[in-house]
Amino acid sequence: MVVGDLLWHATGKEIRIFAPTLEGETQLQVLIRPLVQDSAGEVTSGTLMRTHPTRAFFGHIDGKVSIYNTKDFSCLAVLSISGYKINSLTGVGDYIWAGFNNGKISVYDISQTPWTIKKEWQAHENPVVKIVSDPSSCYRIDRLQVISLGADNVIRVWDGLLQEDWQEDEMKAQEAQYCDFEDIKALVMTWNAGASTPHSLRYANQDATFIRNLLQSSDSPDILIFGFQELVDLEDKTATAKRFFKSKKKEGSDQERMSHQYRDWRDFLMKSLDDHMPRHDLYHLLHTATLVGLFTCIFVKSSLRDRIRNLSASEVKRGMGGLHGNKGAIVVRFLVDDTSMCFINCHLAAGQSQANSRHNDIAAILETPLLPAERDPNKRIDSYTGGGDGTLILDHELCVLNGDLNYRIDTMSRDTVVMAVKQNNLAKLLERDQLLVARRRNPGFRLRAFEELPIKFAPTYKYDVGTDDYDTSEKRRSPAWCDRLLYRGRGRIKQLDYVRHEVRVSDHRPVTGRFRFTVKRIDPRDRAVAWMDCQVRFEDLRAREDNNEKMAYLMHVIGYDTATAKSLAKPRRDRSPSRTRA
Known part of the structure; x- marks a missing residue:
């Protein structure tokens, strides 16, 4: 890489700087020793930026970027931006574009540390080999082109100005000029019910009032989302395997039995709302969705029902290599006025040592195009985010993810964890919580896009059914915060509480959260004026x-x-x- 009059040359982890001579004689090495950063892997790429003329940026095989001062050759920083190998870097205006070994391109805003991802997408099916910016295209063909080459031998041309994303950001920054805003209330419950039924809940003395108390203390929400896991027995591995290999005829009868269980819970929740919510608040069943033990049931107030449109649902199977739905997610999305909402009910891979499998499950759930695309470009800008068209979960403005995420507490024995819980020393345990550790240390962890209120309750798993005792079976599983609520709303979601409930018919405790969502209604005339101003800018x-x-x-x-x-x-x-x- 040529920097001014010097040649910066990288091999392995070492960067050497040369001052070539005009006569082509032996090149003079400027520094006695090469530049090496022990905390970063081999150098794979490098770039300069017009907006940062005294800095050189180098990508590394371990997803890190080292930054050097081109005047005194000092290392300014080493940043971890991804868990994947960086194959190419290029500066485009104020941003750095990075091409990765997984075929993705990410655009980073480097104006602050840590860098923020401006945009990310799957550019190629195979690794990105090279990204090149063509600055002259600005004045030659009136657009700033960025070209990528993939190992799939495909060349693609991208908009270097990210026009649609820029316009979306500008319009969202001006929303107060053309939108009316309103806060609505929501209640979200997640519970691994362990194949329990409404009947078992009603006739368990300590648990019979759970739903009633939950509803009566919920402050009459506008939306209620009930997310269940394991409404069928997934602990019975033999039955699960049989269900996978059954003939179509037997599969039909099995589905009927499972459907009956889902209907029982749906009917129980509907009756509970009728019995225990204020008389003037009438609730409608908006949607139910199921996937081998997963069950999502959404209710809305009658006053809100006519403001809801574009309802869609989908599923992601993650069990048995993506073939079976004993693990996976149900996704439901809809618009309230002009705000998109997405609710994700998950059951991830089990096992103390399977954190990476859970990471992969979440990545597949969030990165799989699941839902119908919005074709109108103006509606995409108005109701979706990140330049998305609504096919991905993270395209939606408001997202709530719940479920048995199965993340465990690392490097502690069961007895140590139980003792810490009894002493209410939760901070010690949360330092080892796999989800929170991944958020801190893994730049590629997909749940970094979500927020979670601080946990102030004891681990919700695993209990001896019918008791307050953590697992005393032969396996003696260590307690963990498997059951979680996370959200993403860019300032338009506020979680009001984060609570576990003492229900003993399952080996998991239910967790609930009350939320306040800010939704918008667009005035078309005012929007048209704002759009014209945006075009001029x-x-x-x-x-x-x-x-x-x-x-x-x-x-x-x-x-x-x-x-x-x-x-x-x-x-x-x-x-x-x-x-x-x-």
Whole structure:
């Protein structure tokens, strides 16, 4: 990589800097020792940035980026930006584009530390081999092109200005000018019910009032989301295997039995709402969805029902290599007025040592296109986020993810964990919680996109059924916070509480959260005015970028001074005196 008059050359983990001579004689090595960062892997790529002329950026095989001062050669920082190998880096305006070994391209805003991901997408089916920016395209063909080459031998051309994303950000920043906002209340419950039924709940003396007390203390929410896991017995591995290999005829009868269990819970919840919510609050069943033990049941107030549209649901199977639904997720999305909402009910891979499998489950759930796409570009900008079209979970403005995520407490014996719980020393245990550790240490962990209220309750798993004792069976499983609620709303979601409930008919305790969602209604006329202003600002941005690239070429490639470069960079109509014909 050429930096000014010097050649920066990387091999392995070492970066050497040379000052080539005009005569081509032996090159002079500027530094006695090469630049090496022990905390980073082999160097794979490098780039310079017009907006940071005194910095050189190098990508590494372990997903890290090292940053050097090009004047004194000091290392300014080593940042971990991904868990994947960086194959290529290029500077585009104010951002760095990175191409990874998994075929993805990520665009980073480097104005603050840690860097933030501006946009990320699957660019190629195979690893990204190279990304190249074409600055001259700004003034040659009136667009800033970025070209990527994949190991699939496909070349793709991308919009370097990220016009749709820029317009989305600008419009969202101006929403107060064309939107009316309203807060609505929601209650979300997650519970691994351990194949329990409404009948077993009703006739367990200590548990019979759980749903009633939950509803009566819920402050009459506008939306209720009940997310169950294991409404059928998944602990019986023989039965699960038989269910997978059954003939179609037997499978039908099995489905009927499972459907009966789902209907029992649906009917029980409907009756509970009728019996225990205020008389003036009428609730409608909006949607139910099932997947081998997973059950999502959503109710909304009658006053909200007519404001809901674009309801869709889907599922992701993660059991047995993605073939079976004993593990996976149910996804339900809809719009309230002009705000998109997505609710994800998960059951991830079990086992103390299976944290990576759980990470992979979450990645598959969040990265799989599941839902119908919004074709209208204006509606995409108004109701979705990140330049998305609604096919992905993270395209939605408000997301709540619940479930038996199965994350465990690492490197502690069962007895140590139980003793810490009895002493209410939860902080000690939370330091080892696999989900929280991954959020802190793993830059590629997909749940980093979500927030979670601080946990102030004891681990919700695993209990001896019918007791308050953690597992005393032969396996003696260690307690863990398997049952979680996470949310993502960019300031439009506020979680009001995070509570576990003492229900003993299952080996898990239910967890609930009350939320406040901010939804918007768009005024079409005011939006049209804001959109025109946005278009004007984008053309100004395009013109500035055009001028900046011209100046960079004229000064740093051709060698003109600033005044000459400014004169030549002006549009031709601005440089030529006006003439009139006689």
